[in-house]
Amino acid sequence: MTLFFNLLQKAESEHWRNRFSESRNSKEFWKTVKDCTNKAKKSPLVRTLKDNNSNIEISNDIDKADFINSYFTSIREDLSQKHSIRDDFEMLNHIYLIPPTIQSMEINISQVVKDLENVKAKASGPDGISSRALSLIKSSAADGLFTVFHRSSCLNQFPDIWKQAKITPVHKKGSFSEVSNYRPISLLSIPGKLLENQICSIIDTHLQDCGLLSEHQWGFRKGLSSEDLLLTMTEKWKLAMDKG
Secondary structure, three states: OHHHHHHHHHHHHHHHHHHHHOOOOHHHHHHHHHHHHOOOOOOOOOOOEEEOOOOEEEOOHHHHHHHHHHHHHHHHHHHHHHOOOOOOHHHHOOOOOOOOOOOOOOOOHHHHHHHHHOOOOOOOOOOOOOHHHHHHHHHHHHHHHHHHHHHHHHHOOOOHHHHOEEEEEEEOOOOOOEHHHEEEEEEEOHHHHHHHHHHHHHHHHHHHHOOOOOOOOOOOOOOOOHHHHHHHHHHHHHHHHHOO
């Protein structure tokens, strides 16, 4: 174990030495300093939360966490009641499409290595595995993750532990004591996200190769964005105005 930590420390030192040497200007240098020291902006600590129903101020950290969790849960229940599941599917029988199926969901280990080398800096999930650690060990973790990814694709099952999230309340506006002014941010497992990227890449390639994507779909596609949609619609409106 001591040897492992020594190797990890050596790899981390080499990583930051390379990052600083590759800094081409002062902006990149100070960004590297920020990444190295992990100095991220944090929301101010809230001393108390106000329960409007009982007019009680909550100051205990555990009670505040439970109160925020209860609020977020209640929002979910309200939304599920507003948007009920449709039960009139017989009206949609005229809509049909038999697309070609994916022949293989084979995980590519070279793609796993590539994803590890390009993993983005993100906060770790409940498993505590950080993007920083993965970027340091890189290909050393590829074999272990590939084994899990491959078994997941073979069984068509996503590991339950990677479905868990660490919820962080982020203040959006107004008073810090009002729980309704916070939004939940879910921090998921980074290895779980890498598995999702693998499956998403396979599905995207299949949809692209088989021509199953509509030319009018702008979201969730590489190289396209809402900006492209707005530009296209603006041009169509201009042409329509020219034609009266």
